[in-house]
Amino acid sequence: MFELSREHEDFRKVVRDFAEREIRPHVAAWDKAHHFPVDVVQKMGDLGLMGLIAPEEYGGAGGDFTTLCVAIEELGRVDQALGITLEGAVGLGINPILTYGTEEQKQRWLPDLVAGQRLAGFGLTEPGAGSDAGATQTKAELDGDEWVVNGAKQFITNSGSEITSLVTVTARTGTREDGSAEISTIMIPSGTPGFVAEAGYDKLGWHISDTHPLSFTDCRVPAENLLGERGRGFAQFLATLDDGRVAIAALAVGLIQACVDECVRYANERQAMGGPIGRKQGVAFQIADMEVMLQASRALTYQAAAMKDAGAPMKSFKHAASIAKLYATESAVTATRIATQVFGGYGFMEEYPVARYYRDAKILEIGEGTSEVQRMLIARGLGLPVE
Known part of the structure; x- marks a missing residue:
């Protein structure tokens, strides 16, 4: 183990x-x-x-x-x-x-x-380009010694706080010989004319997180703000996401742990029908199921992290990262639903943390690659010709 x-x-x-x-x-x-x-x-x-x-x-x-x-x-x-x-x-x-x-x-x-x-953010997702990052419409044209950026990004974390210093964005910087878009990454400092962090979102969960849509209108930055090799932005983004998937899995593990902690405490304290509800199998078995999901999620997550630290072959690490992300995040959504059920009517009240856990969980199945994308990547890793 x-x-x-x-x-x-x-x-x-x-x-x-x-x-x-x-x-x-x-x-x-x-x-x-x-x-x-x-x-x-x-x-x-x-x-x-x-x-x-x-x-x-x-x-x-x-x-x-x-x-x-x-x-x-x-x-x-x-x-x-x-x-x-x-x-x-x-x-x-x-x-x-x-x-x-x-x-x-x-x-x-x-x-x-x-x-x-x-803080710094990373602007990838657009109104018409999420999982299909190749559909990026934000453009950056080289004008002398400056990039001129036009476009929009959405759902960008740490992008509009009072301490945000820059956002790195993916943008089309040309067209390849095969007709596909050349995607590069460019660093845009906060306060650059034409760069606007729009009003923050009114989100279902993650209320404390700083999340904004961004717009770029004739936004000029020095040519040296290109990050990495021109035309390698898509590959850089994919590598960044591999690490991020394991990190999101770790975030999900923390949420499952919180659900287990709260439910064990509540099931020992809440009295019904002559004793604590935790002695009823209908409650105890649900909490036991959460513990199983917690231990499995934690093991998958830290196994993937250890592979990253050990310099495992990229193909093996990517496979492990997708498995950890898929299992841990879907388990977290299930765990928050169970926790809310264990708390009964109190679980529907915002004064109890399980209500916040329930709201916060769903995004875990979406950010850093949806569950559907993870299943696609896992299937490809097995040699299946899935599209």
């Missing part, structure tokens, strides 16, 4: 203590107000969470991917929205610059991002 190291478990305690102290007492109020707590996000940076995988020369800890997943799980156990804030800040903000950026780009952007004093 796969087990985390003692160092990872010690680190888990540090993050759990932070989440219990700095987040749990306020999370219900923040959720109700749709408030993005900048001060707490920066405290996450002070704790070193944003810099977990970044090298020391940029102010990071030089840690492994598994450590990041532990942090995401523990934040997600208390609040999913702040868990995705960390995942987005590192996986979608820092990691593309760290992986594909020039040394000059790294020196310019990474120190503040790694310190958690600033």
Whole structure:
């Protein structure tokens, strides 16, 4: 059986203590107000969470991917929205610059991002291009020594907060010989004329997360803001998503753990028909099923994370990442439904956290590749000619 190291478990305690102290007492109020707590996000940076995988020369800890997943799980156990804030800040903000950026780009952007004093987003999804990222319509044309960007993005995390410093976007930068779109990635700093983060969404869940649609109108940035090789943006995006799928699985594990914790507590306290409801098999067996989903999801997630850290062949890692993401996220949706049922009428009331868990869960099956996309990728990995 796969087990985390003692160092990872010690680190888990540090993050759990932070989440219990700095987040749990306020999370219900923040959720109700749709408030993005900048001060707490920066405290996450002070704790070193944003810099977990970044090298020391940029102010990071030089840690492994598994450590990041532990942090995401523990934040997600208390609040999913702040868990995705960390995942987005590192996986979608820092990691593309760290992986594909020039040394000059790294020196310019990474120190503040790694310190958690600033945030960065990654603009991929568009009104007409989600899972079909090749249908990207945002365009970037080279005019002298500047890119001129026009288009729109939607559902972009960490893109419009008061501490957002830039958003990296995918854009069509030309046409290949075969007629397909040439997709590249370009970094656009906040405050650039023509770049607008529109009003935040009124979402079903993740109320605390900063999420905006973005628009670009004749937005000019220096040519050197190209991130990575021109025309390799689609490949860079796919590699970024592979890591992100494991991170989302870790977020789902935290949510299942929260459901188990709340249901065990409630089933021992709630009295009905002469005793605690937890002694009734109808309740106890549902909670037992959640525990099975939790242990299986955790094992799949950290097995995939360990493969990433060990430098496993990309094909094997991609397969494991999709399996972990599919199983853990669908289990999380099921676990929140069960938890709401265990709480009965109280589970339908916003004063109980399981109501928030229920709202927060559904997006896990959609973001970083829908469940349908994961099934397609898993089937392809088995050699099936699925389209």
